[in-house]
Amino acid sequence: MIILKKKKLENIVTENAKKTIKMQHEKFGKTIGINSCAGSSNLGQKSFFIAREIVKRIPNAFMRCPVGLYPEVEGPSQVIFYDDYQVTIDGCKGACLRKTLEKENIKIDLAYELDHESYMTEKKPGPDFDEKKMLEIADQVEKDILKLLRK
Template sequence: MEKMPVDAIKMETARKTIVAQHDKYGKTMGVNGCFGSSNVGQMSGFMPREIVRTIPNAFMRCPLALYPEIEGPSQVLLYDDYQVVIDGCEARCLAKALAKAGVKIDLSYALDEDFHLEKTPGPDFDEDKMKEITQKIMADIRKLSVEQ
């Protein structure tokens, strides 16, 4: 999916968000988690919230409205300079959906594969483990921001 000129975006709040965030931070980063129904899916959904609370130019984005039929504030994702995707499991559904939409992903994780977590049914997960993994991802994000 190609991004349109900012002034061509119909939703005023999306236009304002893009301009304001780039004026303030220069470069922005979209951080997305899958929020699947398993333990690792739920964990991956909460991790971006922890990241954006710590890294000033990182923002949670909604990737669902990237498709042309839906114009919404999530089109802001197309204007981020970096993309981080945290999937819960090896299926990597979120990363695949963003790639299919033509979004370049800079950092991509699957919690079961990359951090050796066992995927189990249900929403419960170890919050201490989530915080530990989130710190590792934030270290990678800081390297990415410096290196590019």
């Protein structure tokens, strides 16, 4: 098992990753990585929708791609290490996304599982989408992030 570590900015090979890290921190100071499940069930679709909604609302929040954590994908993996806060929005209690980030020793500040009883969502195959309910959950996630930023 290979565990990735944050590299010094000048040691990152992919120029786009370097540019992204530098630009986002110069512009916003602290950044928030919004990581969402895009799984095969309705809950993956919902978590991805919530993540997109959050980055529209919070200027220093950016969607990240945890697939970039594979060592073979050198550049994108480094961007996630530079975020000051990490949020995971998993579709279900399997929490694949949160577990993937934790395996790479990335500290999770806020974690959500959409099939938790407080969200009253059920995992089903195929599309099943209630935008109003997802916007309500996005409202709660946004409030939690803003509270985290005030600490």
